[in-house]
Amino acid sequence: MKLEDVRKAQGRAEAILARAGIAITPGEKDGMEIADFGLGDLDHYGLQVIVYEANDRYCAKEIILFPRQICPEHQHPLVDAANPGKQETFRCRWGVVYLYVEGEAAAHPRAFVPKGDEALFTARQEIVLNPGDQYTLPPGRLHWFQAGDEGAVLSEFSSKNLDETDVWRNPQIKRIPTIE
Amino acid sequence: MKLEDVRKAQGRAEAILARAGIAITPGEKDGMEIADFGLGDLDHYGLQVIVYEANDRYCAKEIILFPRQICPEHQHPLVDAANPGKQETFRCRWGVVYLYVEGEAAAHPRAFVPKGDEALFTARQEIVLNPGDQYTLPPGRLHWFQAGDEGAVLSEFSSKNLDETDVWRNPQIKRIPTIE
Numbered sequence: 093m094k095l096e097d098v099r100k101a102q103g104r105a106e107a108i109l110a111r112a113g114i115a116i117t118p119g120e121k122d123g124m125e126i127a128d129f130g131l132g133d134l135d136h137y138g139l140q141v142i143v144y145e146a147n148d149r150y151c152a153k154e155i156i157l158f159p160r161q162i163c164p165e166h167q168h169p170l171v172d173a174a175n176p177g178k179q180e181t182f183r184c185r186w187g188v189v190y191l192y193v194e195g196e197a198a199a200h201p202r203a204f205v206p207k208g209d210e211a212l213f214t215a216r217q218e219i220v221l222n223p224g225d226q227y228t229l230p231p232g233r234l235h236w237f238q239a240g241d242e243g244a245v246l247s248e249f250s251s252k253n254l255d256e257t258d259v260w261r262n263p264q265i266k267r268i269p270t271i272e
Numbered sequence: 273m274k275l276e277d278v279r280k281a282q283g284r285a286e287a288i289l290a291r292a293g294i295a296i297t298p299g300e301k302d303g304m305e306i307a308d309f310g311l312g313d314l315d316h317y318g319l320q321v322i323v324y325e326a327n328d329r330y331c332a333k334e335i336i337l338f339p340r341q342i343c344p345e346h347q348h349p350l351v352d353a354a355n356p357g358k359q360e361t362f363r364c365r366w367g368v369v370y371l372y373v374e375g376e377a378a379a380h381p382r383a384f385v386p387k388g389d390e391a392l393f394t395a396r397q398e399i400v401l402n403p404g405d406q407y408t409l410p411p412g413r414l415h416w417f418q419a420g421d422e423g424a425v426l427s428e429f430s431s432k433n434l435d436e437t438d439v440w441r442n443p444q445i446k447r448i449p450t451i452e
Binding site: 112113114115116117120144145147149150151152179181183184185186222223224225226228247249250251 | 331403405
């Protein structure tokens with residue numbers, strides 16, 4: 093991403109946090125990660141992330157989603173004998189999030205997937221997260237999510253963060269962000 | 273504590289969460305832990321806690337503090353070879369928190385300690401947490417904290433929660449809550 097686009101996305105995310113009444117520091121705003129997954133289509137696919145704490149034992153992030161923005165389907169695989177893979181809890185703070193996990197398919201899912209990308213989304217059990225609702229995903233379980241029409245703020249609590257080992261359904265995805 | 277007093281404290285904490293714009297579910301309100309540490313003096317010593325998630329790997333809580341309420345001095349000791357003790361991150365969401373840790377004593381501390389209890393507070397390095405500020409405590413480090421005049425909401429992110437192993441300065445403290 094171009095630095096100019098990163099700054100623009102950070103500003104949009106900051107406005108959503110303000111609507112949600114969530115305080116961040118100026119340093120957290122400047123360091124906010126804008127992940128477009130290498131797809132170059134941030135309005136449809138992306139995450140804005142503030143990592144509050146990441147150490148060898150636990151991790152806490154705030155995730156800001158633009159309206160209808162999608163975090164694509166992925167899972168957190170087994171790492172080694174000491175680490176069965178990342179376990180994570182998503183708690184909706186503001187807006188609404190449609191979370192999809194492996195399981196019984198929703199008859200009338202509330203999420204919209206961009207035309208032509210349907211094959212990239214196989215997890216179809218729907219969990220609707222309104223403010224105060226949360227859901228914990230065990231390691232290895234496929235999932236993806238989309239914000240509702242206003243965007244959303246989602247707190248993530250987890251075991252050690254290991255973005256680099258995530259397994260994405262879409263082979264075009266590059267999780268490690270680059271600024272040109 | 274009497275159930276009636278627990279319900280009253282839960283109602284007060286709920287009002288602070290509402291001022292902070294933090295959504296919780298009705299079940300979270302009803303299950304909110306009111307910890308008076310067995311001291312029977314909740315206006316001075318206590319914590320109101322919603323445990324969002326507690327598993328073998330990580331823990332996330334929301335802590336609500338009444339105006340000038342104190343969480344007494346304690347530390348999280350070594351557990352065993354696999355667990356060096358609880359590590360925790362405190363992030364202020366609303367109000368102000370005066371956090372004290374082992375280190376250089378503040379010349380003019382902002383906290384008030386109830387008269388006669390001064391010897392129960394030895395950690396004197398002061399960290400002021402306004403909304404958006406946070407601080408991570410390594411295992412074993414003595415600490416205590418007090419909310420400012422309006423009360424406060426503090427998110428706690430940590431490794432596995434082990435309240436029962438905490439070591440409290442005041443030998444009268446009983447961490448495990450009881451309802452009469």
